[in-house]
Amino acid sequence: MPRKSPASLSFERPLTSVDLVIFTVRETRLQVLLAQRPEAPGEPYPLAWALPGGFIDVDRDANVEACARRKLAEKTGVASPYLEQLGSWGSRTRDPRGWSTTHAYFALMPSDGVEPRAGGYAAAARWHPVQGDGVKERLAFDHAEILATAIERLRSKVEYTSLPAFLLPEEFTLTELQQVYEVVLDRPLNKSAFRTRVRDAGLIVEVPRQRSGPNRPAQLYRLKDRRQPVFFPRTFNPRAE
Amino acid sequence: MPRKSPASLSFERPLTSVDLVIFTVRETRLQVLLAQRPEAPGEPYPLAWALPGGFIDVDRDANVEACARRKLAEKTGVASPYLEQLGSWGSRTRDPRGWSTTHAYFALMPSDGVEPRAGGYAAAARWHPVQGDGVKERLAFDHAEILATAIERLRSKVEYTSLPAFLLPEEFTLTELQQVYEVVLDRPLNKSAFRTRVRDAGLIVEVPRQRSGPNRPAQLYRLKDRRQPVFFPRTFNPRAE
C-alpha cells in the first residue's frame, strides 16, 4: 500500500530533463557533440563536458520529443535529422540537486555545414571523437553511461539497418556509404556483399550525377526515405548481436 | 536562450511515474496484466483498465528501475522476472492532472503460480489476452500506445532472441518452447530449424527428467541464464524486421 495518497499530488516531484547524444562522422571518425557545463553558482560539474540537454519547460514543450528537437535545433541548427529515443535514466543520486530523471535521445546527422553553437547556458559545444565506448574526457552526471549505451545501440543497429546513411549528406557514393559503416563498426566489410545488400534492400535511388576524381567516377545516390531506416534480413557478421 | 534560469530550480516540474507492461502466456495466448483505475475523487479515468504503475516515490525509490521492480512485486509477487526498459513518454496532455512523464518497462514471466494482486489504489488486476496490437478494452491515458509499442518490441525481438523462454516455467520441453514462440509471433515455425537454432545457440541445458504423456516422452530443459536473452545469428523469417 502506498503511504501517500496519489490523488493529492502533493508529494515531491523529481527534476525532469532531456539529453541528446548527437553523432556525426567527420575526418573518418565517429564523433559526438558535447557541451561544456556552465560555471555559474549552483551549477553542478562546472566546466565539465556533458551531453547537450536541459530541463523540460512545461510552458514551451508540448511533449518530450518536441523538447528534444528544440534543444537539437538550438545546438546544431539542423532542423530534421534522424532522431530516436534511447531510453531514460533516473535516480536519487545522478544529479546533486536532487532526485532527477532524464529522457535521452540519439540523433544522427551529416557533418557538413553543422557548426556547434554555444547557446543557452553552455559555455561551449564541440565534436569529440568516440574512442571505444566513450570519449577521452570525463563526463558530467551519468552521461558516460548514457553515451556508452548510445554507442552500443548505434553499433548494434548498424549491423542490420541502414542507420549510418543518416550520417551522410544528401548525395553519396556506395563507397562512401560503406566507409561510414566501417567507421562506426570499426572493422572492414566485404565490398560486393555490401553492395548487393544495399541494392537489394532498395533503400537508395540513383541521382543523375557522378563523383569525379583522378579515377573512374562513382555513381551518386540518395536515400529513398530520410526519416526511417531500412532493416536488412541478416546481420553483417554472423558473430554479431 | 532559455527564459528561465535553471540554476534556481524554481520552475514547475512534470509528474513522474513508472508503468509496467507485464506479459505472460497462458491458455496458449499472449496475455498482459492490466489494473483497473480507482474510483476515488480526483482520479482520472475511473474504473478504466490501465497498465499497472504509479508515481515515483522519491523517498522510497533509489532509482527508476527499483521503482519498477517494487511495483512489479506488489502486483505479481514475482521477485525477479525478466525486466527491460521500453522507453519513456511525456507530454502536457497525456494526464489531465498536468504535464506528466512515464518510464515504461516490460516484463516477461511464467504464468504458473502468478495470481494478480489488487493492492495499492487499483481496484482489481487481471490478465487480458493480446489481440493484434492491443487488448479489447479501451485503456486509460496513452497506455494503448505504450502497450502497442511493447507488443511490437516483443514480436520484433522474438525473431532473433531467446526472449520467449522467459515466459516459460523453470523446466520446459523444446516443443513447449516452440509453441511459445508461435504464440507470440502468431505464425507456425519450422520444427527442425527451430531445434537446430536453439541447440546451436547454447541457451539451454538438459535436466535429467522427461515429460510423459500418452506418447514418446520429451526431454526437459532449463535456461542456462535466467537474466539475459541470447541473440540468434539470423531472424526466423527473412521477411521480418
Next chain:
DNA sequence: TAAATAGTGTCTCTAAGACATTATTTG
C-alpha cells in the same frame, strides 16, 4: 599507359525452410 578507384563475378559457407522419416512411449 600507369595509377587509382568503381564496380562485378565466382565460389564457398552458414543457417533457415519444406517436408519426409524414424523413435519411443501409452493404451
Next chain:
DNA sequence: CAAATAATGTCTTAGAGACACTATTTA
C-alpha cells in the same frame, strides 16, 4: 499394434564472406 508426439535427416535456398577480375576515369 495403433495412436500420438518426439526427434532427426535430406534437400533446397537466401544471403554473407573471400577474393579475383574487369571497367573507366585522369595525369
